[in-house]
């Protein structure tokens with residue numbers, strides 16, 4: 287009895303956390319939905335690093351960016367695994383790269399994403415897909431101004447399905463829209479942390495009947511059918527000699543020639559992930575951006591000033607304008623900070639015992655990056671609920687440049703200007719160096735003071751996760767959101783409808799959060815803007831036709 291009562295108890299060496307109940311630990315306090323927000327609540331109560339007990343298992347929650355960097359980024363070799371996630375593994379029959387453990391097979395699969403979706407490939411090969419789809423999205427908004435919601439989803443699934451599978455999602459009846467969303471909405475609900483009994487920690491719970499279990503069987507069946515059908519569509523077109531410029535075509539040609547490194551099922555699931563991980567995330571963020579721009583019209587005005595100076599009236603913005611349109615980049619960053627669609631990321635598993643600041647993290651702990659809690663911290667982002675892209679005005683590069691830097695302070699804070707290098711006469715070298723050093727120190731001190739007094743220091747966001755598991759679709763996502771946001775602001779004015787006020791807190795509570803359905807007025811800025819959109823549509827449709 288004594289030993290049984292120790293189950294669920296918090297080892298005093300662990301970080302603090304909510305009081306536990308014998309045997310179950312904190313399992314009953316974990317909400318069925320909305321764990322990201324709950325992590326924030328607990329961080330305020332127990333501090334930025336705390337622990338939860340679920341039966342005999344341990345969860346470590348990190349709402350502290352120094353800890354995230356020192357553990358997830360710097361100790362990636364032991365913090366990059368995934369814990370065993372029973373339901374996603376059951377649904378995918380053990381083959382899902384996102385939820386798989388860090389095996390050589392996971393590495394091979396991840397390489398399919400990183401090699402194909404790197405900046406070079408995106409900017410030299412795949413950019414036309416995003417360009418054409420974003421022009422089509424805007425034209426769809428012209429014709430159906432009330433359907434921003436559906437068309438944002440259509441845009442994101444079509445980009446992912448063209449790149450991944452060589453087929454576009456042409457309309458709402460297309461397989462890669464209709465069948466995909468019917469499946470993915472159920473999939474995301476089925477894998478939400480808290481939505482199932484903790485079978486990972488108490489495997490005997492699997493033998494209990496329940497609606498959660500019936501749902502797991504149903505969703506597994508739909509998942510198989512969805513990705514097997516997609517594969518069949520690809521095989522049929524390839525048999526007709528229609529081999530396309532897509533990742534699946536490239537991999538099929540390679541594997542058919544050199545041999546298969548994975549099972550057919552695993553292959554189908556991998557390509558399914560391009561949509562599961564890539565479409566809904568991007569669409570959700572675009573919906574957040576539209577909501578924020580409408581609710582904060584001063585942001586629209588500021589962006590347009592920049593856009594008009596650079597692009598005039600003759601053309602929509604292009605990604606090659608990136609350097610000259612820094613405010614658009616700030617809008618994307620602020621959206622990922624303000625309402626990150628993945629508000630609690632995907633958990634990591636600790637592969638061996640570790641200590642941090644006098645706290646013990648046992649091997650096999652499930653480690654969470656509490657993204658929402660970090661992003662809503664008023665100390666780092668004063669007035670955190672205000673959508674203020676200027677928070678990022680000194681982060682002029684894309685997210686990956688900040689996310690993979692070696693030093694968390696240099697990575698996250700304002701970069702300091704490097705001193706000019708002067709040719710020095712040799713006899714005075716030492717004195718001059720000392721003088722320069724003193725000058726530099728004074729300069730840095732002054733800059734620091736100015737930053738502290740005038741500009742609040744803002745840190746980069748964690749919208750794409752951290753460490754070796756960081757989102758491999760980051761380059762594609764950044765470019766997708768940039769293109770749509772720049773074009774949208776160039777072409778339209780977004781207004782709140784007087785009888786349909788927007789609520790910036792009306793969000794779904796699921797694995798990936800998105801705004802609840804809303805309606806906004808999408809009005810072309812002028813006839814000239816409208817004419818340019820229509821003119822660019824002709825080329826976009828001609829290009830997309832090859833993916834019908």
Ligand code: HEM
Pocket residue numbers: 383384385396399446559560561563564565567568571627628631632633749750751752753754755756757758759760762763
């Ligand atoms: C705005 C859009 C996106 C957001 C906010 C986002 C966010 C994230 C986050 C938070 C993670 C978990 C990282 C971690 O475990 O620390 C993740 C993983 C992942 N993302 Fe994304 N993502 C986006 C778009 C995409 C796209 C476009 C793709 C691919 C087409 C993609 C593919 C993946 C995959 C495969 C993983 C799992 C990686 C692994 O476990 O090794 N994502 N993403």
